[in-house]
Amino acid sequence: MKGPPTALLGMSHDIAMLEERARRCRVDIVRMVHRAQAGHPGGSLSEIDLLVALYGTVLNVRPNEPSWPDRDRFVLSKGHASPGMYALLADFGFISHEDLTTYRVKGGVCQGHVDMKWCPGVDFSAGSLGMGLSFGLGCALAARLDGSQRKAWVMMGDGEVQEGSVWEAAMAAHHHSVGNLKAIVDVNGIQNDDFCEVQMQLNDLAATWASFGWSVTTVDGHNMADIVEALAKVDAVNDRPAVLLASTVKGKGVSYMENNPAFHGAAPNDDQFETAMVELGEVAA
Amino acid sequence: MSGMAATRDGYGKALLELAEDDRVVVLEADLGKSTKSQLFRKAHPERTISCGIGEQNMLLTAAGLAASGYVPFASTFAIFTERAFEQMRNGVARPGLRVHLCGSHGGTHTGTDGSSAQSIEDLAIYRTLPGVTVMHPADEVSTRLLTKQLVDHPSPSYTRTARNKTPLLYEGREDEVIIGKGIVHSEGADVGIVACGVMVSKALEAAEALANEGIHATVVDMHTIKPLDGALIDAIVERCGCLVTAEDHSVIGGLGGAVAEHLAANTPAPLERVGVPDRFGESAEAEEMLEIMGLTVQDVANAAKRAMARR
DSSP, X not given: OOOOSSOSSTTTTOHHHHHHHHHXXXXXXXXXXXXXXXXXXXXXXXXXXXXXHHHHHTOOOOTTSTTOTTSOEEEESSTTOHHHHHHHHHHTTSSOTGGGGGTTSTTOSSOSSOOTTTXXXXXXXXXXXXXXXXXXXXXXXXXXXXXXXXXXXXXXXXGGGGSHHXXXXXXXXXXXXXXXXXXXXXXXXXXXXXXXXXXXXXOOHHHHHHHTTOEEEEEETTOHHHHHHHHHHHHHOOSSOEEEEEEOOTTTTSTTTTTOGGGSSOOOOHHHHHHHHHHTTSSOO | OOOEEEHHHHHHHHHHHHTTXXXXXXXXXXXXXXXXXXXXXXXXXGGEEEOOSOHHHHHHHHHXXXXXXXXXXXXXXXXXXXXXXXXXXXXXXXXXXXXXXXXXSBXXXXXXXXXXXXXXXXXXXXXXXXTOEEEOOSSHHHHHHHHHHGGGOSSOEEEEOOSSEEEOOOTTOGGGOOTTOXXXXXXXXXEEEEEOTTHHHHHHHHHHHHHHTTOOEEEEEOOEEESOOHHHHHHHHHHHSOEEEEEEEETTTSHHHHHHHHHHHXXXXXXXXXXXXXXXXXXXXXXXXXXXXXOSHHHHHHHHHHHHHTO
């Protein structure tokens, strides 16, 4: 199954189709968290449009051969936002929708935080913030040593970049001119306890990444057409590492979760769940 | 014993010898001159990755390489590996990625830099990580051989080397150096002395001193602290009925801790632990540090007598 070097979707640039996938994933995210009565819906809903566009139009991966050695790597460094990852993997056929019912359940492939030992299609065992970019750097350097064109993509949260180790990795990636390392920062403005602005100001993220020698692109993280275009731009950078700063809304798509720190790591109750299913177009009002 | 050499030199030589395996990559955190990984860097710069002074990034860059089919060897001072402990825990050990971490300049034997540079807890913390092999070889030869064996080792590892020269013990005995197997130096029936690292040669000297008093010791180089060679410990208990451990490391959680746990769970026997008491070091020459910490030949011999008295 040697396909072209991009895109899981035949009609990769059918924006409406990507949007529909993202909608379905949002439904699954809320279902998983509601069923488990635990988990992280806010950051899953903020990241999902980006993930769908990445897997749909850029990543060279094989759902039926998730460990294919020459696949592009994807690292969900914000590993607690696992419902988004699992929903995506199910929608693209890496795992089954039945598997989604195992989220946070004993013996399930969908561990609380994404885990490469448990779930097909997961490239790194995350869950401790600030680790994924370094791991992605190692994957990218390995590709270079192999003479392969494969790339490593790393999704981080904006609160996550408060971890100092992120900047060790950022500095090293530039030093080694690792053009096949790509980062996405899900800038939703909220972290565990409160808004980032309250917890630890992030200042000018674009200027900071640029000062570390990275190519910086910004995008509205919920405009699918813009995301597809931005990802292609980031993907094309090859002389230095590149980051996409995506402005997002935490909890996007579920009104009471949107921009609400309470839903960083909390599950909806039954009434809230019904509301979400209506708002996401899954059931009639 | 024929001559002296530093175990860190054995590490550097091993990397160089492993270079013919193109899966081997080396990562440094600005201490390659000290850990001796620079021997590899000079010969194979294309497979050597400078991580600057950034240990956390080094460990996980190594993890990414390991997940992509490479066999990374990362090194820095033992004390600075500890800064990346959680990376080792969550990003290396938990997914079981075969990253081989070497901490040089371990223990108080490191000397005059003082307490900030003297790791006395490294063996203890890495020993708590599931599936991580922990080693502290005694001489340059065994360090070289054990490091070379890591290239096909099925799990991640931590190896502590020392800054200063110690007696060569294994020239001509290379076949006896195997990961996970203690090396028996003598088989006396009065007391077992189980040592690692710089304390192995001290234990051998202590055994000679004891022999002059008619006390015959079994001396073992337990270079692999995890997995512990439990069968050998059991055999020593059966033969001698009491034990001494000797290490340039806290008495809490290192070789002494590992042996104590094994004894408690299997064949209880009197155990005296020679090691760094529950305190930090200070600036002094290597041998002076061993005196300050109670790690001299005489300290080991005295501990042997205490163990025998408790039998």
